[in-house]
Amino acid sequence: MSEILSESTVFSEPNLFSQTIQAGEFTFLAQDARWHDGQIRGGQTAEQQTRDSLLNLDFALHELDLSTAHVVSLSVFLADYRNATVVAKTLRDRFSDGGPAVNFVGVCALEGGCRVRMDAIATISEDRETIRLADLPLSIGAGCHGVRVGNFYFLSGVDAADYDGRIASSNSIQM
Numbered sequence: 001m002s003e004i005l006s007e008s009t010v011f012s013e014p015n016l017f018s019q020t021i022q023a024g025e026f027t028f029l030a031q032d033a034r035w036h037d038g039q040i041r042g043g044q045t046a047e048q049q050t051r052d053s054l055l056n057l058d059f060a061l062h063e064l065d066l067s068t069a070h071v072v073s074l075s076v077f078l079a080d081y082r083n084a085t086v087v088a089k090t091l092r093d094r095f096s097d098g099g100p101a102v103n104f105v106g107v108c109a110l111e112g113g114c115r116v117r118m119d120a121i122a123t124i125s126e127d128r129e130t131i132r133l134a135d136l137p138l139s140i141g142a143g144c145h146g147v148r149v150g151n152f153y154f155l156s157g158v159d160a161a162d163y164d165g166r167i168a169s170s171n172s173i174q175m
Helices: 046-063 081-094
Strands: 002-005 020-023 026-032 071-078 101-106 116-123 128-131 146-149 152-155
Touching (some): 046 071, 046 116, 071 081, 071 146, 081 101
Parallel strands (some): 071 101
Antiparallel strands (some): 002 020, 026 116, 071 116, 128 146, 146 152
């Protein structure tokens, strides 16, 4: 059984997506840099929007008596993948203890002029462990290679960065 939740402290677009759904021990959340009135406040940079998205994620989690410590998986959607390095640094500063499994996804655009959107999965389960492999470099923004929750595995993705963290030049299928 799942339950769709709606918080009044953060922006929600019910016609596009459900911002928060609880299903058993898992909570699925979608947040970006827009405030409850739908406007982006603060800076327009990807770094500031990452901070604002994390702040909105904090608000949504708090409404459910959760925190970022409960987040086990984080998908970060970027309208411009060249911002991945600065977004990754902001995430590493926030999730200093290894944090969730992280995946970066480059997209053509995001709604409302956003540069960053985050989809998070949080859990109340105590049966979890962080996965780190000694000989495998971490993908950009990730503090671990994955998180196991019970019989579920959330893995950090492979990205376009090389071993030194440099982002490969962007390619397009457009001609």
